[in-house]
Amino acid sequence: xxxxxxxxxxxxxxxxxxxxxxxxxxxxxxxxxxxxxxxxxxxxxxxxxxxxxxxxxxxxxxxxxxxxxxxxxxxxxxxxxxxxxxxxxxxxxxxxxxxxxxxxxxxxxxxxxx
Amino acid sequence: xxxxxxxxxxxxxxxxxxxxxxxxxxxxxxxxxxxxxxxxxxxxxxxxxxxxxxxxxxxxxxxxxxxxxxxxxxxxxxxxxxxxxxxxxxxxxxxxxxxxxxxxxxxxxxxxxx
Numbered sequence: 001x002x003x004x005x006x007x008x009x010x011x012x013x014x015x016x017x018x019x020x021x022x023x024x025x026x027x028x029x030x031x032x033x034x035x036x037x038x039x040x041x042x043x044x045x046x047x048x049x050x051x052x053x054x055x056x057x058x059x060x061x062x063x064x065x066x067x068x069x070x071x072x073x074x075x076x077x078x079x080x081x082x083x084x085x086x087x088x089x090x091x092x093x094x095x096x097x098x099x100x101x102x103x104x105x106x107x108x109x110x111x112x113x114x
Numbered sequence: 115x116x117x118x119x120x121x122x123x124x125x126x127x128x129x130x131x132x133x134x135x136x137x138x139x140x141x142x143x144x145x146x147x148x149x150x151x152x153x154x155x156x157x158x159x160x161x162x163x164x165x166x167x168x169x170x171x172x173x174x175x176x177x178x179x180x181x182x183x184x185x186x187x188x189x190x191x192x193x194x195x196x197x198x199x200x201x202x203x204x205x206x207x208x209x210x211x212x213x214x215x216x217x218x219x220x221x222x223x224x225x226x227x228x
Contacts, residue, residue, distance in 0.1 A: 004157075041220070100148075100205060102148070
């Protein structure tokens with residue numbers, strides 16, 4: 001029962017470097033999400049994919065791009081990392097059947113940008 | 115979006131019941147009340163949700179006030195593993211960009227004393 005798997009778990013980057021965070025779910029869920037969580041704060045939505053082949057901006061999309069590679073995988077890319085993007089990144093997925101279906105989260109990627 | 119208010123922190127003794135309150139005085143008639151929790155160094159985890167009636171599942175119970183302006187998450191017997199930040203979140207029934215995200219506040223940090 002893997003659920004939502006995120007890789008890597010930890011990463012340190014230098015300012016200006018690029019990086020792709022990977023997310024895969026094995027629950028056959030239609031919708032997938034990327035959030036970031038800054039210290040002492042709640043999660044904020046970066047991008048989401050309501051279904052395979054579609055992606056949309058969330059609350060804080062600047063500096064990020066996403067790819068919904070297939071139904072299982074949803075990646076988040078930082079093209080030119082900045083210190084303000086130091087955060088914990090969470091991927092989540094949700095099955096179809098209405099907005100009240102719960103979201104299932106991975107354990108996060110802890111990203112530090114120097 | 116309707117807003118929720120939760121205490122910053124609460125303490126409970128192990129094996130005793132815990133009542134976590136949430137105020138949502140501006141809730142609309144179609145908003146569902148969701149609870150998630152986040153254990154240390156993990157992603158959020160769905161706990162329970164409801165609309166008007168009290169709800170029970172294997173993890174917890176949700177008691178919703180008759181006027182729906184407040185709710186209480188009840189853990190019947192706290193264990194050390196229940197130490198987490200608990201988030202009360204309102205979810206509307208309809209689609210649209212803003213409704214896809216879960217809006218996390220700061221939640222209530224629950225400490226369980228052995």
